[in-house]
Amino acid sequence: MSLVRLNIRGISYSQTQNGAYALILSEMEGERKLPIVIGAFEAQSIAIALEKEIRPPRPLTHDLFKNFADRFDVVVKQVIIHKLVDGVFYSSIICERDGIEEIIDARTSDAIALALRFRAPIFTYKNILDQAGIYLKQQSDGEFLSENVDGPEEDSSDEKSVELVSSSADFKNLTVDELYKLLDKAVTDEDYEKAARLRDEISNRN
16 A cells, blocks of 8 residues: 655644644645544644744653653654544554664554654555545635545544634734733743744734
């Protein structure tokens, strides 16, 4: 079976499931998207890895794993979303140490959070993308609308919906200085979802 490389297209809050987020992966050479519903902690960890300018005061769980792996010369080479059963994705982390390759089973969200920290590529098999891939239409305001909003879930979650909405908050009435103060507080409080939204608002002002 042929592998298809994926990029992370975005992550947004799901209005239909409390505490659920939709992680959107897209094929590099094509227009199909692979939406996966993940939990709040995993969404936060992935958002932190994507947002280079936000550094948590203490290491998150995936940061700790990265530090541990670095100390013992373990390298994550790639992540493969290798199976889809009853709407549940299964993933593997391909690791290497001293020239010996190991395959470790992992939840898809954890595997992707680690792939980002190791700058490792993410793949899935063509038949999985054929089965679960969808086409998303992007509106002018940056929101995504899906032609099929009932996509597969992340392997530890019971949520089904992957309806996507914009996750940016309304900070329009605040000054840039006020936004920076809120950003500092959000990082200190380890509220990284809010920090990422504030960072986006600041970037839009510049």
